[in-house]
Amino acid sequence: MFIHAVSHYLPAQVVGNDHFTRLNGLSDEWITTRTGISERRKAAPGENTNTMSIEVVNHLMAKADLSTVDLIVGATYTPHDTIVTLAHVVQNHLNIADIPTVSVSSACSSLLNAIEIVEGYFALNKATRALVVVSEHNTGYYNEDDTVSGHLWGDGAAALLITRERQSDRDLTIKGLLTGGAAHAGKAVEAVVLQPLERGVIMPYGRDVFQNACVYMPKASLQILAKFGLTAADVDYVLPHQANLRISRNVMQTLGLPEEKLISNIQYLGNTGCAGCAIALSERWDSFQPGERIVVTVFGGGYSYGAMLVEV
Amino acid sequence: MFIHAVSHYLPAQVVGNDHFTRLNGLSDEWITTRTGISERRKAAPGENTNTMSIEVVNHLMAKADLSTVDLIVGATYTPHDTIVTLAHVVQNHLNIADIPTVSVSSACSSLLNAIEIVEGYFALNKATRALVVVSEHNTGYYNEDDTVSGHLWGDGAAALLITRERQSDRDLTIKGLLTGGAAHAGKAVEAVVLQPLERGVIMPYGRDVFQNACVYMPKASLQILAKFGLTAADVDYVLPHQANLRISRNVMQTLGLPEEKLISNIQYLGNTGCAGCAIALSERWDSFQPGERIVVTVFGGGYSYGAMLVEV
CATH class of the missing domain: 3.40.47.10 (Thiolase/Chalcone synthase)
Incomplete structure (x- = not known):
């Protein structure tokens, strides 16, 4: 697709x-x-x-x-x-x-x-x-x-x-994606919560979120790459969930990739939740070159995670 | 499935x-x-x-x-x-x-x-x-x-x-299902709302909900039946969304079916939202007989609807 x-x-x-x-x-x-x-x-x-x-x-x-x-x-x-x-x-x-x-x-x-x-x-x-x-x-x-x-x-x-079918040469191909729940890990069910009847969003265990995000995003990225016989070295850009620039840098480090390959908008948008990666795809759309591979990887409260391999 | x-x-x-x-x-x-x-x-x-x-x-x-x-x-x-x-x-x-x-x-x-x-x-x-x-x-x-x-x-x-595969003789077979949004109809985007930052659930246009529920549930039911070459006459039970007994009776009337074929728990449970039909399936599970056909049909604020054909 x-x-x-x-x-x-x-x-x-x-x-x-x-x-x-x-x-x-x-x-x-x-x-x-x-x-x-x-x-x-x-x-x-x-x-x-x-x-x-x-x-x-x-x-x-x-x-x-x-x-x-x-x-x-x-x-x-x-x-x-x-x-x-x-x-x-x-x-x-x-x-x-x-x-x-x-x-x-x-x-x-x-x-x-x-x-x-x-x-x-x-x-x-x-x-x-x-x-x-x-x-x-x-x-x-x-x-x-x-x-x-x-x-x-x-x-x-x-x-x-x-x-489902290609519409134009400029379409990004979604080679594959996976999602997973990690609600069994760490303080998944209490680290970040938003209970409308009680109060707004709070993050009582930020460190636990940080640590698990740094584990699951690289892991999911490598999993989706492996399905296509690829490794981190085959990737042109990584677009992680925009939660914290230090998490994003940690993800790049774990994947052994330089910061030039990181796509990031958190510097000027903050954490825009599930919209962050999609906003970044929109911002960068015109700069992608044919043949480039992008891994989008996400992690969220709950916990849950995913990775998607996209090819220009 | x-x-x-x-x-x-x-x-x-x-x-x-x-x-x-x-x-x-x-x-x-x-x-x-x-x-x-x-x-x-x-x-x-x-x-x-x-x-x-x-x-x-x-x-x-x-x-x-x-x-x-x-x-x-x-x-x-x-x-x-x-x-x-x-x-x-x-x-x-x-x-x-x-x-x-x-x-x-x-x-x-x-x-x-x-x-x-x-x-x-x-x-x-x-x-x-x-x-x-x-x-x-x-x-x-x-x-x-x-x-x-x-x-x-x-x-x-x-x-x-x-x-995905049958586990036992007592499994219900889901022959097929469909869902649809009807947000274009009537007062779909204002008839029933729940805006957590403003207030709880309110229903300013109950009559519009009533009318559209009475249109979409029979329509969706007949659509899913038609996919399998069936008509309302082939159905043993209809399990509509439990919003209002008058809506349920209206649905049966439109389908030309007697009230004995209606499954209903709203009398003692009220409108339990998206749980209502599933609760009823659980309540009635032991009474279903081999070969019986049940149509589950739903309608919700927003609007949205669906129908599922199940065979015992």
Whole structure:
């Protein structure tokens, strides 16, 4: 299957580290040293995962024909509406009747869960042109006074048109992907939580998240490469979940790859949840060269992980 | 594929209509005439979609070997945790490493979305034994003072072990299923909403939900039957989404089937969201006779719908 087109949407408001210096006394140097983050975007009042999804689908419409989409899979862990999910508002917006429409959450790793679900519908011949929309409104659910994780989060959305057959020379080929739950590992079920009836997103065991992310992303990357007889040396770019620049660098180190091969947007977007990797794919789309191989690898609270091998 | 086993879990507390008479002045007769509901269950303090999921999986373990489960799909629109989803706590509880684990929402129709996702993983040879867990904590998100819909909701959970190959003579055969979004119809994106950052579940356009449910459930049922050269006359039981007994009766009437063929638990459980049909399957499991055909059909806020043909 193929990624025919991808778009991203970012809220206009930029929040620099100086905001958290004023609020919590965290210096720019303290934040950037620990996370790599200098700034992030914040949704405006009235913006949420549903409105951002519609925005990004409008952007994608300018690049690709969405009128024949026959499957919509949304993903978020920061939902505006758990009944009228982002997938449903997108279906409503596109006004395409009677196609499977569902939203998923596997926290920050949902992008690959969503694409694997698409892969299943393609295998069943129940769909051939799928719209995947990932959208996070972290600042809706975060506590910016939280000195542990308040400064990590950013908002944003991305949309991908995934087709079973190649549509053009510029399509990215999805060679294969895998996802897995690692809820048995470490402090999986308490390290990062978002319990809407209790409070917003908190990360009581950041170190455990860090350690497991550094284990699972390289492991999953090597697994998907091995399926195609490849190793890390065959990879042109690694696009890990954008949780923390130190995690991303650790992943590259474990894979034995130089930092030039790392794709990263966390410096200016923060952790945009399951949208981060898709936003980066959209940002870098025009720079990819024929024959290049990209491994997208994700890790999320819960825990869950995945890896996808893409070829230009 | 096959439903090898199913279990359900209900919180102990029973809330009768007299509760709403005292609270809102709604008489037992007023509620039963309009909805068919006499009582519903309410989760205890500390219970939620995640704890109920673990409870129901424990029940299922007594009926089937879950140690070789290789896929977990959870579903809820009343999440306890949107990051550590019910699928993740179940994976943690079963302590099965590295299997795809994801939660979905397509409101009250998610049961069939979850099973269709399983169907996709089976087609991909990425799974052969899937655990589907549906769990709703409506009373966590409802406003019981709401005279429009406060009295409709109940809590509960169910779990199904779905296998690619037949495991025993008693397995239910899933002949086929379909799902669809109907977000283009009526007041789909505003009729029933649950916006955690704003407030709980509300149903400002109940009549629109009613009308569309009565259109889409019979339509989807006939569609799935037609795929197998069958008509409504070939069906032994219809198990519609448990939203309102008047909707269920309307569905039977449209299909030209007598009320004896209706499976219903809304009278004593209320609307248990995406769990309702699965709870009913569990309740009725022992009474099904070889050769019988059951159509499960769902409709949910958003809107979304589906139908599944099952044979004993």
